[in-house]
Amino acid sequence: MIDKRLLRLSGTKKALLMLAGLTILQAFMILFQGKFLAQAIVNSWRLKALAWLYWPMLFFFSALLGRHLLNWLKNHVLDKFASQASATLRQQLLTKLFHLGPSLVAKQGTGNMVTMALEGIDQVENYMTLILNKMLNMMIIPWILLVYIFTLDRRSGWILLVVVPIVIMFMIILGFAARDKADQQYAGYQQLANHFVDALRGLATLKLLGISDQYADNVYQVSEAYRKKTMGVLRIAVLSTFALDFFTTLSIAIVAVFLGLALLNGQMALFPALATLILAPEFFQPLRDFSSDYHATLNGKNALQAVFAILELPQPQQRQALTAAPTWQANSQLTFTNVNVSYPGSNEADLAAVSFSVQGYHKIGIIGESGSGKSTLINTLGGFLQPQQGEIKVNDQVVPHLSQEQWQQNFVYLPQKPYLFHMSIAANIAFYQPDAAPAAIEKAASQAGLDDWLATLPAGLDTIIGEGARGVSGGQGQRIALARAFLDSQRRILLLDEPTAHLDIETEAALKETMMPLFDDHLVFFATHRLHWMQQMDYVFVIQQGRLVEQGTPAQLQKQQGAYVSLMTQMRGEPL
Amino acid sequence: MKQLKHDTWVKPYMTKYKGLLTLILVLGLITFICGGALMFTSGYLISKAATKPENILLIYVPVVLVRAFGIARPTFRYLERLTSHNWVLKVTSDLRKRLYKTLAKDAAFFQQHFKTGAILGILADDLGHLQNLYLRTIFPTLISWLLYVLIVIALGFFNWFFALAIALLLAVIIFLLPLVSVAVLGARVERRKQLRHDLYTDMTDDVLGLSDWVISARQTDFLARPQPTLKAARANTLQTRRFEWRRDFLIQLLFGVIILVLMVWTNQQFTANQGLANWIAAFVLCLFPLVDAFAPVSQGVEEWPLYMTSVKRLNNLQPAVRTLPQQQTLTAPVASLDFQQVDFKYATAQALILQQFDLHITAGEKLAILGPSGTGKTTLLDLLLGELTPQAGQVTLNHIPIAALQQQRAQLIGMLDQKPFLFNTTVLNNIRLGNLQASDEAIMAALRAVELGPLMARLPAGANTVVEEAGARFSGGEQQRLALARVLIQDAPIILLDEPTVGLDPITEKALLNTIFKVLADKTVIWVTHHLQGIEHADQVIFLEQGQIAMQGTPHELYQTNARFRKLYQLDQGLV
Structure with missing residues (x-):
């Protein structure tokens, strides 16, 4: 209850x-x-x-x-x-x-x-x-009233008392019956219930298929089928209210009749009889109120x-464990040894026995088929997922996971579609550093290649964006997120999770020009399907079904003729 | 009230199922009458019995009536609830069909709402609000008014002056207070909606931007962000509730006064002899069950402004019906598609999207259209479909304007877009939408052609598997293949592809493109794409830029002669 x-x-x-x-x-x-x-x-x-x-x-x-x-x-x-x-x-x-x-x-x-x-x-x-x-x-x-009713007329008190368990029992039985009936039809029922919205959302498709007019009758028929099913369930569901109503009303009628008979025989006076009759509905009222709002x-x-x-x-516990890496530097080190990460509910493979070690500034490309575990690796590096097994070391300090406050001060994260807050463009750029000076924000925007676009906006950097990023294209969104990295020179790690997957090739090429200077003096982890980025990487991880199957410089991997080469070939398609 | 003046979404339906509506009101009325009559006869019964009549038969009639009313009240209430739900669901079916048809007629719909499902959800919810308008406001209010009239007339038989007093007191409860509620709370409904919208934005910023909040370690700001709006919303709710508490208290107070008046009146009217005095308890007691009919009216009417927003939105749906030229029928096979000197711009925009645009496509050709986003690639497809009309020049099929072939369009043109819509029904039904006469064998053949044969064989219910909402049961690539099978069944000679591989990984993309071009080998294909994967499938490539064709040729020619094409191609192939 x-x-x-x-x-x-x-x-x-x-x-x-x-x-x-x-x-x-x-x-x-x-x-x-x-x-x-x-x-x-x-x-x-x-x-x-x-x-x-x-x-x-x-x-x-x-x-x-x-x-x-x-x-x-x-x-x-x-x-x-x-x-x-x-x-x-x-x-x-x-x-x-x-x-x-x-x-x-x-x-x-x-x-x-x-x-x-x-x-x-x-x-x-x-x-x-x-x-x-x-x-x-x-x-x-009810119980205070019942005590009083017993003092007025014992028999009425008993009638009311006996009815309560009967009512509750019937309501429970009917409640179950209604649920069974609803359960029986559930699958089809949900489908019918959502059919209308489905039809509206698919209207453009129906128009293309030339059957949008015919479908109107279908909408009506399905809605009618839904009505009939609903009424079937309601007939039973409303029955439980009926039972409550029926037994309480009837017991008041019975009390009235018995009181009448008692009065007739001179067993009681009018006052106690009338008081009992008046209080009988009040006795049931709380039960009625409870059941009417129950659903x-x-x-x-x-x-x-x-x-x-x-x-x-x-x-995650021990989020302050890391103390050895206030900022990432040229001699900083990150080591994974046999790290396992499972991510239930996602369609990515679990990471199994991932080991690597990086020092200083590198550009690491992460490639693999979709679902191979690239995003899981990026999420583990960002501390959004915690490993179940294995050892992670930052600058020789062992930490249970990377959900470390100090570590998270070190990187900028660029997903496929960076989220833009319902704030000004400037506030979005300065999101990691709300106290940044306006001049610094302007400079970062400029470095991220936003000048041309900003010039077209009457309010410039103060333009409010967000709410589904209206009026901001995919390329511009990425540039705003990039500006965050340009603004914050303390954050020397870049985590990129397919940031260009949905951009057209020309927009991507222009964005690449902007990004490349940023990659210097940074440790970059770049998960992508787009092959041309591999040309700019100095190290590559190849992931297959959650395992880090190959790692090395592109030249080394090219020479090995292993997983890297075969993946590149598969992705590349037929040459012209 | 003024919204209802030209309303076509509520009023007409009140009269449509007139018989059923009358039945609902009568049943509702009888329910309350039985409730009152039960207490009336009970009061009379015990008063009469208290006079100790010699013969038990003298109270026989009230005894029977008490039992009868005790049983009748819950029964009529049960029937009333079922009938009113049935009526409302019936009207809902009509309304759904009507809303669907209104949207289907709207030419602008295809353009504006093609991609945003939100507005559709809102409209579907509006119909749900209308259901509540009937069940919670209109029916209870009408029933209470009818009961009011009956009571006043009945009391008028005894004493007109007294009837007038009761009429005035009840009028405060069922007319004045509901009007005051609407006046006071109406303004707050608007405010509440605004606050809800703001809250939604704040929460979305918190939830969708979570990784950025975590990385920036701005926990305090994260928690503080929705607080001002939450406080404002709370203040608004509290004001509303305080008003409701005061109002409900006043209503109960008025009932108290009515009972006092009733007691004074019965004391004056019925104390001439004991026979008359037996009616006193009857009159006083029968008022109590009627409180349930009158007290909730204010609460129901208070929601009026909320419903009116929905009614207004529905009434404002004015489909923009396009006037099409005299429709023609094309009997000859498709030979050519032409854009002749086409100028096009959107009504609200300043710049021309297409300018003096010429393009000739011969039957069987595979044309790829490239260009940065926003250059009008999709506009070009909409012009080809005849969904848009150019300001100058024309789009023709075999030299017949495409606008004159709209009735035949589904037989001529098929389309596969970025996110094809799959209806929440079985695979078979989804594909059959392409051609309602298609046999199961033909559909299975189409499924095999798009290489979904093995997948169908693996599914427990095969092609009878339900695709779930928006095709959620299948991966992106599989959804595209299902839509492709639908296009195959439709069997139109011209197929438009609007970036069908966006968001797919390169291996899936390559496989899908291979299938698409294999099964569409004998069709005319116009393919909008955002990068160059699979470009070798095209016979001809055009680059759109500023409303014109910036480059054109076969992929091989362009690769040999055009430096820009070569650079993009090499990028896409990961060669540079």
């Missing part, structure tokens, strides 16, 4: 205690409201003058007022707690995200993570607001579980 971990959040217990106190008060208000209403009606029934009603009416109205004032207060308390708890949870989630890094995002999907941090947490907040209140109401209000809270419950699942993931 409720996730135990929810109770462990800070503030939950305090809020629960406060709410419980208010709810007990509220239960008595409801009790008084019914009691004095019955009193007033009985007085009228005894044909008394209006003056006899004044006091019961005043008490009734005060109780009603108190009941709803308490509701207001409870809402306030709950809202404050839920918003604070969800804000904390969101902050924890973001912190976790930061520590786990991009490999988590890659595994979860970016859309998923954004949705979780926004809507997911909102749903959690909604869940906490609903579930805590309704659960407490259900646990407190609404399911999303929140699932979102909460997803958030907790991420918060419980292990995160």
Whole structure:
């Protein structure tokens, strides 16, 4: 019913205690409201003058007022707690995200993570607001009322008490039946549910195929099929609400009839009978409220579980272990010995027994078929993935992984499509160094070959970009990312993961002109499919199925006539 | 309200299934009447029984009625819920077909929304919002109004003055407060949307830019980035909730007042003798179940501005219908394709994309089009399809303007683009879209031709395997092959290729190009490409630059005579 971990959040217990106190008060208000209403009606029934009603009416109205004032207060308390708890949870989630890094995002999907941090947490907040209140109401209000009803009329008390487990049992049975029915149809059902969006997205294709007009009828028919299936599930799903409704309403009717009979036989007076009748619906109300919002809270419950699942993931420890490499220098050294990295969920091969050693500034090309593990290697070098086995040494200091704060100050990372933030171009360039002087940013932009483009923008470097990089072409995006490297001369390592894969050959050639000067005095790891880059590399790693099968200078590898040569030939295609 | 004046997306459907709609309202009304009647008869029953009538038969009728209403209420509620969902889903089917047809008619759609799926998702969601508009706002409000009229008329029979008092009090609840809610919260809906959008941007910056945040070690900035927007959103929500709490309290207060009025009135009206006094409890108690009909109206109506945004967006969909010339039928085989002195620019742009552009393509030719991005390679294909109309000159097929062949287009031109769209259905169904009459054997032959035979044999369900959303079950290269099979089944003599290998690794790319040109050997192929891999397949290469052809010739000629081509070719081959 409720996730135990929810109770462990800070503030939950305090809020629960406060709410419980208010709810007990509220239960008595409801009790008084019914009691004095019955009193007033009985007085009228005894044909008394209006003056006899004044006091019961005043008490009734005060109780009603108190009941709803308490509701207001409870809402306030709950809202404050839920918003604070969800804000904390969101902050924890973001912190976790930061520590786990991009490999988590890659595994979860970016859309998923954004949705979780926004809507997911909102749903959690909604869940906490609903579930805590309704659960407490259900646990407190009916029972206080029931005790009072027992003092009024024992038989009615028993009727109400017996109905509760029956209702709950039926709701559970019907709930399962509805789920089974939904499960049976699930696969086809999802397909039908998404068919419409699918048809809209494929509209251009349908037009090309010349069947866009005919397809309109298909859209209608599938939607109708979906309606019929949905109604099939609903007939059973709504039945559980029906059961609740049926048993509670019927038990009120039964109570009324028994009360009538008892009165007829002179076994009781009108006041206790009327008070019982008035309080019987109030007895069931919390249960109804709980069930009506139950489905609404399911999303929140699932979102909460997803958030907790991420918060419980292990995160890299010892991120400050590295102290031996404040900056990468000509005599700095990096050594991998038998390093194994697995990356579950990606379609890349796991790295197995990777060993190499580099010193100072080199240009290392990494080639291999797609899925061979090039990106896994780059991600390990960047510290985004941590090895399961093997030894990594930086300047003779052994570290468990490269997710080291000091190491990450040393490199610039250029993926296939660098992310551009919704900020000015200048802020994007200065992302690694927010305090950089404007003149330095301008110089870096110029070195990255952005001048021509910037000249066409009215606001120049202050132009706001981002939000899906509107108006920024692939080549320009790469240049902005390159400018970061030009700006920060402390970062002497470049990690490049197919930065030109989606560019046309001329744009790539122009970009290459800009990049080459940067490669001097840097340690470069460059994973690519584009063969011409190998001409500029002074060392090459050839990766096949997660293994570093060959390494050496291009000339050495050319001579070996091994994996390097055969891969180059395969990729090159037929000569003209 | 003003949005509804010229509305064609909500109002017409209210009358379309009039019978069913009436049924929903009647069922909803009866549900509440039964709820009230149960308490009414119960109140009367025990009051009457308390007078200890000699004969049990005197309370026999109320006893039966109590049971009947006890059973009828949940039953009618069940039926009402099913009927209203059924009605809404029926209307949804109509709306989906209509939205689809509207978009399919729109000539601009193909151009603008070709690549952005976001707007389509928004429109599909809008239809979902309309469902809620009916279920949560329109139906409950209409039912409460009907009930209101009935109650006021019924009370009018007893006492017009009293009926007027109750009418006024209830009017505050079901007319005044909902209007106030819309007025107060309407402005906040806009603000909420803006804040959500900002939050989405902030979160996307955090999640998609995560590797840069980690590398730059800017954890504090990373956490701080969404905070101002989150705070603003929280403040906005809190204001909304505070208003709702106050309003809901006021509603309950008004119900309290109504009950007081009822008690005073019954005390005056029914205390002439004991027989009359038995009705007092009946009148007072029957009000309580009716609270459920009136109290939620404000909440439902409060969402009105949210729904109106969707209604407005749908009503604003005005398809730009193009006027095409008198359609002709081409019976002779395709002989030539020509651009004659074509000028083209986009409506909003200043510069001409194509200028005095001439191009002659003979049947069976394989033409490759190269050029930097943004030079209009794709525009050229859209002109060939007749999706765009040139400002001057014309595009012809066998000397007939392509605009006059639009009805026959799917038989003449097929297309394979960067990311071909696969529908979420089986492989067989996807390919059959190319030709609805194609037999399973023909489809299997096409699959074998594009070298997917072994893959189909490996799949557990073979060609009956579902491709999943956007073809997710298959790799990029396989998706292209599936789309190629669809193009083969379509069997058009002219095939347009719009960078079909972008994003594929060179080995996959080479294999795919080999297959493409093998199966399209006897067709006219116009191939837009961004680099020179596989260029040997082309008979003729043109380079587009500034709206003109910058170089043209066979790949061999260009390699021999053109230094620029040679340089790019060598780059692509990794030779320099």
